Amino acid sequence: MPDRPEPRLDPRLHAYREDLADARLAGRVEARRWSEGRPAQVAAGIVALHRRPEPAAPLDSQLLSGETLRVFETRAGWSWVQNEADGYTGYCRSACLSAEVRAPTHRVVALSTPVFPEPTIKAPSSERLSFWGSLAAVGERGRFLERAEGGWIFAGHLAETGWREPDRIATAERFLGLPYIWGGRSGLGVDCSGLIQLSFAAAGRAVPRDSDQQAASEAVGRALPLDAVPERGDLVFWKGHVALALGEGAVLNATAFPLMTVIEPLAKLHARACQDSPDGVVALRRPE
Structure with a gap:
């Protein structure tokens, strides 16, 4: 029986292109050149992480001050980087980075x-x-x-730096009324999964960046049956979206519908999500 091909690596979490790739991926991807990468640190407040090295390219995520990175290439004012906090890759302005990495206080x-x-x-x-x-x-x-x-x-x-807020809901509630920003993960605006990631981070737990990654990750919590009734603190996932259950039929989520972080009825959000995708709820997870 022939060997099954290895599944394609997620380019969001692995730095590889046809012309250049992370040297740690040798043997798993093909590339004309390899880069060991060099350490760097975010030296600005909130830095856009783009899909391509262009100002108008989609915003896939954001980098926050003090986060450490691996830089695989710098060219024409742009750096191709991987965020060590969540493994996310993309392009950011080189001027926002420092080659000196300082331990945060x-x-x-x-x-x-x-x-x-x-x-x-x-x-x-x-x-x-x-x-x-x-x-x-x-x-x-x-x-x-x-x-x-x-x-x-x-x-x-x-x-x-040792400060923690163990109540993830209390953290998420602080974002109520802030703008929804596609790719946002900052105190100026978030997307649905950015809100979840920051809420978990403040509680001392690292979780993936995007909602589909979170839905598949045990770091977020144990999987529940799809027909389970969400309890306070559970995460409810649809295709491309995640919300934090508050109990009593309510959820908190950063959503593009009102373009902000809101509390709304779960039934209302579910109906809206099903209009975009007939799959309905694709995952339920309960953090331990």
Whole structure:
């Protein structure tokens, strides 16, 4: 019996193209050149991760300050990278990265926080850091911490890196009313799976980036029968969408329908999802 071909690797989680690929994939994919990659760190607040090295290319995800990456190629102001936090690959502006990787000391625990050029709220701010972004503090003055890359952050919006919020629902509720952004995973706006990923991250659990990956991942929780009644804290998946069950027939989700994060009846969301895909609910998971 002939060998079955290996399933195609997910290009969202594996860096490979016809001309160049991650050297760790040698023997699994074909490429003309290989790259060991070099370490780098996100040195800006919220960085777009595009599908192609073009400003108008689709936004697939976002990188947050302090996240560490592997850079496989840099060309014409763009870098092809893989985020070590969730394995996601894509293209970002090279100017937003630092070759120096610093161990973070603090995380942002406000939804977003401004970076001030001086340790005063009266100084003009042109950059924001997102919830769950991190930084290395190198100085302190009054109520502000100085960031290694430069700039001052209000200390009340930060916590030491060991900080956790075990209540995933409480974290998700903080995003209510924020805009839905395709590819968003920041305190300025999220998509459905970005909201889930950040809520789990704050509780100390790493989960995949996209909803189909989350639906298939035991890191999210144990699978339930599709006809089970969702309980508070369960995750309900449709094709291309995920929502957090609140119990009593309600769910919390970031949705493109009102273009924001909302609480709504599960039955209403289910009917809307079935209009897009007749499969209905494709997975239910219960975090332990």
